[in-house]
Amino acid sequence: MTALLPETASGITVERLLLQYEVEQFLYHEADLLGRHDYDAWLALFTDDLRYYMPIRRNHSSRDPETVEHDDALALIDDDKPFLAERIAKIATGKAWADDPLPRVRHLLTNVVIGEEDAKAGEFTVTSYLLIVRNRLEDEQDSFVCGRTDRFRRTPDGLRISRRRIVLDQSVILSKNMSVMF
Amino acid sequence: MSLQRGRAFADDAETLIDRSIFSDPVLHRQELARVFARSWLFLAHESQFTKPGDFFTTYMGADPVIVTRQRDGSYKVVLNSCRHRGMRVCRYDSGNAKAFTCPYHGWSYGTDGALLSVPEEEAAYGDGLDHSAWGLAAVPRVETYKGLVFGTWDTEIPPLTEYLGDFTYYLDALVDLDGEGTTAAAGVHRWRMRGNWKLGAEQFAGDMYHAYSTHLSALIAEAPHSKGIRPPEEGFQVGLPGGHGLGGYPGYPYWHAQGFSAEVEDWIGNMLERAAERLGPARTTGAVFIHGTAFPNLSLLWNRWTLRVWHPKGPDAMEVHSWSILPKNAPPAVRRALLLDYQRHFSASGTWEQDDAEQWNYSTSGSDGFVTASLPLHYGMGVGRGPNKDFPEFPGTVDTVYSEINQRHFYRRWSELMAVPHPAEKAAPETPAAQSPTSETPVTESAKAVIA
Ligand code: FES
Ligand SMILES: [Fe+2]
Numbered sequence: 001m002t003a004l005l006p007e008t009a010s011g012i013t014v015e016r017l018l019l020q021y022e023v024e025q026f027l028y029h030e031a032d033l034l035g036r037h038d039y040d041a042w043l044a045l046f047t048d049d050l051r052y053y054m055p056i057r058r059n060h061s062s063r064d065p066e067t068v069e070h071d072d073a074l075a076l077i078d079d080d081k082p083f084l085a086e087r088i089a090k091i092a093t094g095k096a097w098a099d100d101p102l103p104r105v106r107h108l109l110t111n112v113v114i115g116e117e118d119a120k121a122g123e124f125t126v127t128s129y130l131l132i133v134r135n136r137l138e139d140e141q142d143s144f145v146c147g148r149t150d151r152f153r154r155t156p157d158g159l160r161i162s163r164r165r166i167v168l169d170q171s172v173i174l175s176k177n178m179s180v181m182f
Numbered sequence: 183m184s185l186q187r188g189r190a191f192a193d194d195a196e197t198l199i200d201r202s203i204f205s206d207p208v209l210h211r212q213e214l215a216r217v218f219a220r221s222w223l224f225l226a227h228e229s230q231f232t233k234p235g236d237f238f239t240t241y242m243g244a245d246p247v248i249v250t251r252q253r254d255g256s257y258k259v260v261l262n263s264c265r266h267r268g269m270r271v272c273r274y275d276s277g278n279a280k281a282f283t284c285p286y287h288g289w290s291y292g293t294d295g296a297l298l299s300v301p302e303e304e305a306a307y308g309d310g311l312d313h314s315a316w317g318l319a320a321v322p323r324v325e326t327y328k329g330l331v332f333g334t335w336d337t338e339i340p341p342l343t344e345y346l347g348d349f350t351y352y353l354d355a356l357v358d359l360d361g362e363g364t365t366a367a368a369g370v371h372r373w374r375m376r377g378n379w380k381l382g383a384e385q386f387a388g389d390m391y392h393a394y395s396t397h398l399s400a401l402i403a404e405a406p407h408s409k410g411i412r413p414p415e416e417g418f419q420v421g422l423p424g425g426h427g428l429g430g431y432p433g434y435p436y437w438h439a440q441g442f443s444a445e446v447e448d449w450i451g452n453m454l455e456r457a458a459e460r461l462g463p464a465r466t467t468g469a470v471f472i473h474g475t476a477f478p479n480l481s482l483l484w485n486r487w488t489l490r491v492w493h494p495k496g497p498d499a500m501e502v503h504s505w506s507i508l509p510k511n512a513p514p515a516v517r518r519a520l521l522l523d524y525q526r527h528f529s530a531s532g533t534w535e536q537d538d539a540e541q542w543n544y545s546t547s548g549s550d551g552f553v554t555a556s557l558p559l560h561y562g563m564g565v566g567r568g569p570n571k572d573f574p575e576f577p578g579t580v581d582t583v584y585s586e587i588n589q590r591h592f593y594r595r596w597s598e599l600m601a602v603p604h605p606a607e608k609a610a611p612e613t614p615a616a617q618s619p620t621s622e623t624p625v626t627e628s629a630k631a632v633i634a
Contacts, residue, residue, distance in 0.1 A: 054531075056369045058275045071518050074369035074506055077531045078522060089403040090533050096399035098536035171275065172501060173373035176539035178531035 004124050004154070005117045016114075023126050023152065024112050026159050031107035034181050039088040042181065043081070047153055047162040052079040054146075054166040054182065067167075076168065076178065091179070098177050103136035105180060115149075123151045123162060130166075132180055142175040144168060146182060189601065190593035197562035199593060204378040205549035210497035215604035217478055217596060218243030219335040222345045224480040224491050225249050225259060227505060228329045229365035230276065235293055238276045240503065241493045242333060247321065248272050248282065249331060250293040259321035259333045260295035271318065275370075282318070295320045328357045329364055330489075348577035349426040349476050355465045356484050359457040360509060367506040367521050373530035377542025379479060379492040379500040380596070385538065386473045386481035387427035388419050388588025391563065396541055400533045404441075411439035413470070417583030418573050419564075425595025427588025428474025428482075432572070433467050436485050446519040449512060464575035475588075477595050488524045498546050504529060561586050561593070 006015040026045070033042040046052070054077040055067040069075070079087070091099050108131040115125040132144040151163040166182045192198040203209055223242045230238050231251035238249045239262060246262035248271075264271050269286040272279070281298060283290040288301040295318035300311060321333040325342035327350065332342050343350060357364050385392065394401065417431035437450040457466040465471070471484040479492040490504035506524045508517045527534045549555050564585030573580050581587045 056371070058369075059273060061274050061277050064274075064277050068368045070368070071514060072367050072508075072521070074367050074371060074521065074525060074529070076371070076529065078525060083526055086403045087533060090399045093399040093402045095402065096537065097396065097540045171372070173371075173530045175373070175530075176375035176377075176543055177536035178373075179536045 004119065004122070005114065020112070020114060022159065023114060026152075027109050027112060027126075027128060031109050034107050035105055037091075037102055037105075039091065039181070043084060043088060045161060046081055046084070046164075047155065047160045048081055050079075050081040050084070050162060050164070052077065052081075052084055052164050052166075054078075054168055057168065057171050059171050076173070077166070077182075087179075087181075096179070098179050101137065103134045103140070103180075105132065105134045107132050118151075121151075121153070123153045126150045126152055130182065132182070134175075134180055144170075144175070144178075144180065144182070148182065189597045191597065192558035195562075195565070196590055196594065197560070197565050198558035199561050201549045201557070201559050202555055203593075203596075204380065204546050205497050205555065207497050209600075210494065212600060212603075212607070213596075214243045214245075214494070215607045216599045216602065218245075218494075219604055219606075220339065220599055221336070221478050222325075222332045222334045222339065222342050223478075224476070224489070225257075225324075225331045225333050227364075227366040227507060228326060228331060231257070233278065235278045235280055236276075237272065237274075237279055237293065239272055239274065240491075241501075242321070242335070244494060246270060247333070248293075248318075249333075250279070252294065257324050257326070257331050258294045259324050260291070260318040261321075263318070264289055265297070265316045265318065291318050328354070330357065345424065346476060347424055347426070348422050349424070349428075349474075351577050352420070352428050352465065352471055352474060353476070353482070354461065355457075355469075355471055356482060356487070356489075356507065359461070359466065360453050360511075361460055362509065362511045364507045365510045367508055367517070371504040371525075371529040372501060374495060374499060374501045375539045375542060376499055377539070377546045378497060379494040380592075381542040381545055382492040382500060382502070382538075383475050383477075383479050383481060384589045384592050385542075386483075387425075387475035387592050388421070388429055388473075388586060390417065390419070390429045390472065391584045391586075392538075392541070396537050397534050399537065400527070403533065407441040408439040411435060416572065418469075418570055418576070419581045419583060419585045419588050420573075420576055420578040421581070421587040421591035422578040423591075425477030425592045426475065427591055428471055429583060429588065430469055430471040430473075430484070431583065433463075433469055436470050440523050442519050442523075443515070445513075446516050449516045453509065453512075462575070464573070469573070475592065477592060483524075483528060486524045486528055487520045488528055500542075502530075561589055 006013045030042060030045055053075060055069050055075050057066055060066055090096050094100060109128055111129040113127050115127055117124045127149050130146050130148055134142045146166050146168040149165045150161045153160050153162045190199055190203050192200040225240055226238045226249050234251055234253045236251045240247060247259050248262045249257055249259050252258050262270050262272055264284040266289050267286055269284050271282040271284045271291060279293060281290050281292055290299045292298050297313040297317045321335060322337050324333045327342055339345060413431040414434055419429040421427045437447055454467050473483055475481045480489060482489045487508055488504060488506055490502055493501040495501050506521045508520055526532060529535060564581050564587050567581060570580045570582050579587060
């Protein structure tokens with residue numbers, strides 16, 4: 001198997017630079033699709049076995065964990081691809097009052113770092129920081145600052161994301177809804 | 183139309199609501215005293231606490247409080263505000279503590295609120311600080327109902343079960359269905375929205391009418407897995423004394439419309455059969471309770487296994503705290519399915535919740551205008567209609583499913599409470615008393631009770 005993440009002593013190869021470029025362009029393209037509300041094209045960037053997950057962050061003492069993540073714990077979002085498709089179908093009805101009129105949304109992306117390779121799964125992780133600014137109607141303005149950890153998989157259709165973990169920098173959600181896509 | 187301050191209704195027939203109750207800051211200050219300090223308020227689920235010292239921070243009205251499990255298994259609820267300068271003594275959402283030590287100057291309080299120690303006490307106060315008088319204010323009454331912990335500042339209010347009254351008949355169909363009780367999934371969803379808290383509470387009390395308009399997009403999007411299963415045409419609203427209310431439909435297999443696996447669907451169906459043997463069919467297999475509110479701000483969605491509190495954040499904003507309350511002994515796959523079903527539809531990211539928040543936002547903000555605010559709102563749905571006789575076993579006043587009977591009950595109770603000033607109200611900010619440094623502020627009996 002060819003290594004997904006080419007290695008050298010310095011850690012930098014032309015292949016590695018190309019991969020960094022490819023991943024960044026992928027994420028910029030994704031952000032652009034979301035800004036244009038092209039959700040069908042956006043959803044196609046994920047594999048069918050996707051898990052799209054955002055834990056709740058707590059105000060906690062240093063003795064306690066910041067997040068509680070197991071099957072019997074609430075999360076802010078815990079979706080599979082069919083449910084993401086349902087979210088998109090909801091907006092597409094034109095009757096989703098929280099998104100009608102549609103908000104003006106921009107996904108500002110930074111700190112893209114390629115991380116570990118899971119050669120067995122044919123996947124590698126990419127972390128990034130994301131600032132979503134949503135403006136809507138006359139004076140609604142929300143921002144969502146988060147970090148993401150994505151697992152990228154190379155498929156016959158190109159790079160796809162099979163797992164996205166979003167860590168939002170809020171404990172009480174300060175927006176009336178979270179209908180934006182992260 | 184002149185508002186009789188503290189009365190929700192703009193007409194004698196009690197079918198019109200004066201919309202200043204959704205935006206007026208003075209009324210808001212008053213309702214913190216007259217409504218919130220005089221009602222039983224939901225605090226937490228008992229399963230959030232496993233050992234002594236486990237705590238959970240929340241609000242009673244706008245007052246921050248800490249709920250702590252004591253050694254004897256009881257719960258103590260104290261104001262989360264230091265008696266020295268008012269600093270919040272606990273800034274964690276939950277955890278375990280032996281004491282709450284104020285970060286500002288270090289006064290330290292027991293989990294029961296007692297003032298334990300004061301730094302440099304000798305040098306600072308000599309023997310002039312009476313510890314017994316300067317503990318954290320303790321909520322005088324804390325009671326539980328089948329796993330649900332409530333507190334009230336009102337020393338004269340009836341016991342919790344009496345306060346809930348016939349609401350418990352319906353509440354049992356969530357928290358005591360199969361006799362094994364419920365436990366909360368770990369974590370609480372918390373989010374803020376623009377909109378007066380009463381808009382959430384009243385909608386959950388009695389508004390089935392909004393569902394097909396507000397939630398149209400969600401209904402369309404989930405149609406593919408709902409297998410054409412829809413509620414029957416004719417349902418019910420039940421208004422109860424004390425301002426509580428709920429609504430639903432005659433029994434139908436709603437759990438087959440939620441995209442669950444066969445295992446999950448079978449378990450729910452079987453559990454309801456067992457529940458019917460315990461509680462009778464009328465409130466188990468015979469009815470699907472959907473939405474409800476226990477006055478003032480605890481709301482439930484039976485078919486989504488969730489309950490929530492609407493905390494006021496000023497007249498025009500609220501903070502929702504929402505739990506997933508699951509049948510305790512359900513298999514993990516069932517708990518998981520019910521948890522996700524709630525979370526995906528009724529948390530801040532939920533596909534149903536999103537569109538309610540939009541309505542409350544712009545219903546409240548419309549009340550700001552002078553002319554807009556002068557026009558009362560129509561709450562007359564179902565007025566003059568005879569009782570709905572299809573549900574003879576249901577306690578309360580039963581009407582058909584599209585009715586505002588529960589909203590009228592809710593605001594009648596709200597008006598009753600608002601009509602009577604709270605004895606401690608003179609301390610409220612809208613009437614600052616001119617005080618000389620030597621004048622003594624009179625302390626009322628009920629204010630004394632609060633800080634005892
Ligand atoms: S404010 Fe708490 S010790 Fe001073
Ligand atoms: Fe709703």
